[in-house]
Amino acid sequence: MATPMVQAVAVHKNFGRLEVLRGIDLEVAPREVMCIIGPSGSGKSTFLRCVNHLEKIDAGKLSVDGELVGYKQRGDKLYELPDREVCRKRSEIGMVFQSFNLFPHMTALANLVEAPMRVKRESRAVAEERGRRLLDRVGLADKVDAYPRQLSGGQQQRVAIARALAMQPKLMLFDEPTSALDPELVGEVLDVMRALALDGMTMVVVTHEMGFAREVGDALVFMDGGVIVESGAPREVLANPQHERTRSFLSNVL
Amino acid sequence: MNTTADQPLPAPAPRVRPEAIKAIPLRHPWRWVSAVVVLALAALAVDILATAPNLDWGVVGKYLFNAQILRGVVVTLELTVIAMVIGVVLGALLAVMRLSKNPVVSSVSWFYIWFFRGTPVLVQIFFWFNIASILSLIKIGIPFTSLQWVGITNKIISPFLAVILGLGLNEAAYMAEIVRAGIISVEHGQTEAAQALGMGRPLVMRRVVLPQAMRVIIPPTGNETISMLKTTSLAFIATVSELFFVQSQISNFNYNIIELVIVASLWYLFMTSILTFGQYYLERYFARGALRQLPETPLQRLRRTLFHFRAPPPPPAEDVSITAKPHG
Numbered sequence: 001m002a003t004p005m006v007q008a009v010a011v012h013k014n015f016g017r018l019e020v021l022r023g024i025d026l027e028v029a030p031r032e033v034m035c036i037i038g039p040s041g042s043g044k045s046t047f048l049r050c051v052n053h054l055e056k057i058d059a060g061k062l063s064v065d066g067e068l069v070g071y072k073q074r075g076d077k078l079y080e081l082p083d084r085e086v087c088r089k090r091s092e093i094g095m096v097f098q099s100f101n102l103f104p105h106m107t108a109l110a111n112l113v114e115a116p117m118r119v120k121r122e123s124r125a126v127a128e129e130r131g132r133r134l135l136d137r138v139g140l141a142d143k144v145d146a147y148p149r150q151l152s153g154g155q156q157q158r159v160a161i162a163r164a165l166a167m168q169p170k171l172m173l174f175d176e177p178t179s180a181l182d183p184e185l186v187g188e189v190l191d192v193m194r195a196l197a198l199d200g201m202t203m204v205v206v207t208h209e210m211g212f213a214r215e216v217g218d219a220l221v222f223m224d225g226g227v228i229v230e231s232g233a234p235r236e237v238l239a240n241p242q243h244e245r246t247r248s249f250l251s252n253v254l
Numbered sequence: 255m256n257t258t259a260d261q262p263l264p265a266p267a268p269r270v271r272p273e274a275i276k277a278i279p280l281r282h283p284w285r286w287v288s289a290v291v292v293l294a295l296a297a298l299a300v301d302i303l304a305t306a307p308n309l310d311w312g313v314v315g316k317y318l319f320n321a322q323i324l325r326g327v328v329v330t331l332e333l334t335v336i337a338m339v340i341g342v343v344l345g346a347l348l349a350v351m352r353l354s355k356n357p358v359v360s361s362v363s364w365f366y367i368w369f370f371r372g373t374p375v376l377v378q379i380f381f382w383f384n385i386a387s388i389l390s391l392i393k394i395g396i397p398f399t400s401l402q403w404v405g406i407t408n409k410i411i412s413p414f415l416a417v418i419l420g421l422g423l424n425e426a427a428y429m430a431e432i433v434r435a436g437i438i439s440v441e442h443g444q445t446e447a448a449q450a451l452g453m454g455r456p457l458v459m460r461r462v463v464l465p466q467a468m469r470v471i472i473p474p475t476g477n478e479t480i481s482m483l484k485t486t487s488l489a490f491i492a493t494v495s496e497l498f499f500v501q502s503q504i505s506n507f508n509y510n511i512i513e514l515v516i517v518a519s520l521w522y523l524f525m526t527s528i529l530t531f532g533q534y535y536l537e538r539y540f541a542r543g544a545l546r547q548l549p550e551t552p553l554q555r556l557r558r559t560l561f562h563f564r565a566p567p568p569p570p571a572e573d574v575s576i577t578a579k580p581h582g
Binding site: 052054083084087088089090091092093094095097099101102103104105114115118119160163164167 | 448
């Protein structure tokens with residue numbers, strides 16, 4: 001079998017004395033779309049942030065595309081990676097945030113070309129060409145020169161997805177990408193994500209959109225209290241949850 | 255998905271739009287009362303100044319564009335600009351150091367700010383001006399070798415440089431706190447988004463955080479610059495011929511003390527007005543992307559105040575859409 005894109009073995013994380021992740025084991029295969037659901041405080045966002053080392057894990061093993069996140073193993077010793085290496089690895093992983101986090105002082109296109117030009121040292125022409133293509137792909141070709149605050153929430157989130165794609169990542173992480181949106185605007189963002197999944201992008205999506213998880217997801221994980229309670233094919237888990245906790249959660253959201 | 259999506263929206267009811275509301279505007283008698291009071295007080299002040307028997311306006315006129323005074327104005331501006339440049343650059347550096355994860359670096363910054371903010375700027379100027387009395391030679395060299403450069407302190411630290419050191423190093427301590435406040439004000443999500451794109455710390459600071467922090471940094475920096483313009487008058491203690499020192503020299507000689515103070519004040523007011531004006535435009539520049547509507551320019555503001563004195567300020571209806579300047 002090919003190297004899993006994401007592999008977590010007994011991942012633990014605590015904030016002070018609070019244990020947020022208490023042993024997470026999961027695997028995401030290349031081209032797979034994994035959705036993570038669960039109540040707030042269950043640790044699903046924290047896990048996502050561990051994958052690109054925005055948070056450090058305290059125990060266990062977490063690797064992306066066969067390489068440990070944040071550390072290097074030589075013999076039986078772990079060495080912390082220098083900032084430069086951490087940055088290089090992050091640049092291969094796209095992330096989309098609940099609150100978009102577009103750079104408000106830059107136009108949509110400037111948001112897209114910033115990292116490719118400054119991190120990957122691409123020329124402006126190359127970066128802008130791809131930037132325009134990506135904005136077109138998320139349906140915002142006419143918003144190239146708009147500032148984020150002139151866009152609706154749904155449009156901002158689509159720019160944010162395009163910004164992450166501009167780095168040509170091998171993995172995309174979505175942290176509740178539609179939770180801050182008006183109900184009417186959720187669809188346009190999910191459409192972009194669906195198209196991305198059809199293109200074969202490997203995605204880990206923390207979401208409350210059960211419909212999306214069912215239709216687009218290849219795998220579904222239900223987390224609660226820092227552990228994975230149940231996982232499997234989305235249709236199976238959603239239609240026929242095995243665990244009592246999953247049942248009560250689903251009955252409250254559906 | 256949505257079956258009603260293709261249906262046209264219901265047409266608005268075919269009724270005539272009702273006439274625009276014509277109401278009798280609310281009276282604002284206190285605006286008029288306060289205007290009368292203020293005018294009366296202003297007239298009184300003008301009267302006192304104009305008719306004071308020993309105040310010779312001719313002297314004010316004579317010295318306003320006096321060559322010595324003008325040279326003093328130039329020196330004041332030089333001191334202000336150089337000290338502020340040192341203050342802003344060193345201040346930004348200290349602010350970044352203060353927020354550094356390296357404990358040595360952040361303590362150095364803390365100590366610097368503690369020391370330079372904790373002693374009067376007049377004392378600091380005085381110290382640099384008199385440094386030669388404790389250190390007559392400045393030696394720069396590599397320890398334990400014969401490579402050394404020696405200079406005579408009095409020749410290196412001129413009175414002008416002493417003032418620049420006093421004002422600039424002191425200003426840096428204040429600017430450090432202003433810049434730090436600006437950096438902290440930028441939402442943490444911005445840093446995370448930039449990091450997630452693979453940007454390193456220096457890049458995140460320079461390209462994402464500082465440009466946004468500018469909105470918070472600029473108003474107090476404008477304040478500091480205006481304050482600095484006036485603080486340069488402390489240079490008199492080091493006998494630097496800036497505006498205040500020059501005017502006091504002239505009045506020592508001709509005893510027209512108040513007249514020359516008025517000359518100096520008029521120049522200080524003129525220069526601070528220019529700075530205030532410039533600050534508006536700088537704020538507008540860094541507001542791009544942050545506001546849907548840019549703040550008024552001083553001229554727009556003046557026009558509104560003059561022509562809408564009786565009416566409430568108009569709602570921000572006129573669409574000053576943000577000009578999308580291409581970045582970089």
